[in-house]
Amino acid sequence: MIQLQSVEKSFNGLKAVHPLTLTINKGEIHGIIGTSGAGKSTLIRLMNLLERPDSGDVIVNERELTSLKETELRKARQNIGMIFQQFQLVQNRTVGQNVEMPLELMNVQKDKRRKRVEECLQFVGLLDKIHAYPAQLSGGQKQRVAIARALANNPPVLLCDEPTSALDPSTTSEILQVLKNVNETFGSTIVIVTHEMHVVKSICNRVSIMKGGHLLETLSIEPLGVESNEDHYIEDLRLIAKVDE
Amino acid sequence: MDKIMEYQPEIWLSIGQTFIMVGISVLAAVLIGLPLGTYLYLSRKGNLYENRMRFALLDTVVNIVRSFPFLLLVVFLIPFTRWIVGSAIGTMAATVPLSIISIAYYARLVEQSLLDVPKSIIEAAISMGASPTQIIFKFLYREARSGLVFGLTTATVSFISYSTVMGIVGGGGVGDFAIRYGYQRFETGLMTYTILLMVILVQIIQMTGTTIAKKLDKRS
Numbered sequence: 001m002i003q004l005q006s007v008e009k010s011f012n013g014l015k016a017v018h019p020l021t022l023t024i025n026k027g028e029i030h031g032i033i034g035t036s037g038a039g040k041s042t043l044i045r046l047m048n049l050l051e052r053p054d055s056g057d058v059i060v061n062e063r064e065l066t067s068l069k070e071t072e073l074r075k076a077r078q079n080i081g082m083i084f085q086q087f088q089l090v091q092n093r094t095v096g097q098n099v100e101m102p103l104e105l106m107n108v109q110k111d112k113r114r115k116r117v118e119e120c121l122q123f124v125g126l127l128d129k130i131h132a133y134p135a136q137l138s139g140g141q142k143q144r145v146a147i148a149r150a151l152a153n154n155p156p157v158l159l160c161d162e163p164t165s166a167l168d169p170s171t172t173s174e175i176l177q178v179l180k181n182v183n184e185t186f187g188s189t190i191v192i193v194t195h196e197m198h199v200v201k202s203i204c205n206r207v208s209i210m211k212g213g214h215l216l217e218t219l220s221i222e223p224l225g226v227e228s229n230e231d232h233y234i235e236d237l238r239l240i241a242k243v244d245e
Numbered sequence: 246m247d248k249i250m251e252y253q254p255e256i257w258l259s260i261g262q263t264f265i266m267v268g269i270s271v272l273a274a275v276l277i278g279l280p281l282g283t284y285l286y287l288s289r290k291g292n293l294y295e296n297r298m299r300f301a302l303l304d305t306v307v308n309i310v311r312s313f314p315f316l317l318l319v320v321f322l323i324p325f326t327r328w329i330v331g332s333a334i335g336t337m338a339a340t341v342p343l344s345i346i347s348i349a350y351y352a353r354l355v356e357q358s359l360l361d362v363p364k365s366i367i368e369a370a371i372s373m374g375a376s377p378t379q380i381i382f383k384f385l386y387r388e389a390r391s392g393l394v395f396g397l398t399t400a401t402v403s404f405i406s407y408s409t410v411m412g413i414v415g416g417g418g419v420g421d422f423a424i425r426y427g428y429q430r431f432e433t434g435l436m437t438y439t440i441l442l443m444v445i446l447v448q449i450i451q452m453t454g455t456t457i458a459k460k461l462d463k464r465s
Binding site: 086093 | 363365366368369371372373374375376379383384387388390391461462463464465
């Protein structure tokens with residue numbers, strides 16, 4: 001679904017991501033974990049070309065993004081949803097208008113837009129907030145609106161950059177549950193960048209560990225579920241050891 | 246009181262002239278100052294249309310216009326004014342230097358308001374596949390809208406103040422009336438009356454602007 005082929009990226013001569021190759025399979029929830037400065041945020045931003053790699057190819061939905069022209073790239077991005085740590089909702093638009101945004105950008109018809117907005121808000125359980133402004137919502141609610149917005153045009157891929165890092169533990173579980181539902185209901189491929197082990201343990205099928213701009217390892221794991229506090233299997237301990245090293 | 250009644254036609258004429266001068270300046274500010282300020286913002290380092298040369302050029306021009314003593318700007322622009330409206334004297338002629346200063350002034354305020362919009366929202370826009378035009382209208386202006394209105398209000402009040410000296414090129418207006426009839430003819434009552442008119446006008450504009458700006462701001 002997503003292929004990064006020997007991509008690398010530097011900022012002002014400093015290597016944020018050393019050349020690495022990573023394949024993310026269709027339908028999986030893929031965690032990317034590491035401490036801050038490990039290059040994980042840069043890595044996910046390479047996947048929709050928010051950062052352009054210095055070299056290497058990025059292929060998403062069978063399209064080589066790195067070779068696309070600006071207008072084609074915009075179209076391709078409409079099929080890659082993204083959510084952020086700080087939600088990035090348009091504060092001067094209502095919840096409904098925020099969710100409507102991606103459809104508006106694609107010039108979808110007004111009545112179709114309205115219907116889709118309601119579906120998406122229903123899905124994240126915030127239909128009653130459709131006329132509220134983001135400032136009136138809690139952090140968890142804002143992130144759910146952001147998820148609804150990302151889902152609006154049915155993207156097969158959802159990128160999540162530290163989606164729960166601004167949230168408290170119980171809200172974190174709530175958001176993770178929504179992401180899991182998205183994955184199960186729509187079969188979306190989800191990539192989650194996080195520094196929280198809990199996130200990886202509860203919903204990820206595979207996890208990539210990053211450190212100092214290198215991809216240390218990619219492991220398959222069995223997600224324990226959102227409510228689980230267990231810590232029982234070996235991979236898990238290996239993971240923690242690697243990240244904390 | 247008698248004097249005020251006696252000069253009623255002149256007062257109305259001068260109010261009309263002020264409205265023309267300020268109205269055209271506000272129009273120029275919106276039609277040219279807004280895009281100019283937007284481009285200043287966009288061409289800044291690290292922004293969508295980063296262009297060091299063009300930014301430096303526009304930035305300097307805006308600074309020069311704004312740092313000109315206003316009366317000298319009026320004089321300096323006489324040939325240009327003559328070329329645009331065919332005459333260097335009269336209310337229409339007065340609108341030219343006023344519009345120039347208003348464009349520069351509002352452009353700066355627009356740039357400021359846009360700089361207050363978190364850059365991360367632009368990133369979200371790009372990730373959604375928004376085009377540059379969509380980013381500007383649906384994200385930037387949307388988030389900056391109360392600042393843009395507030396800035397235009399501040400600017401309008403300044404334009405009124407600038408317009409009061411346009412008597413030197415025969416622009417007329419309330420300020421000119423106050424000086425010629427009130428000050429130079431020693432009609433203190435008349436002068437006070439016109440000043441009062443100006444104060445009320447500015448109050449109304451400021452209150453309207455502030456109310457609209459507040460209404461538009463849903464950020465907190």
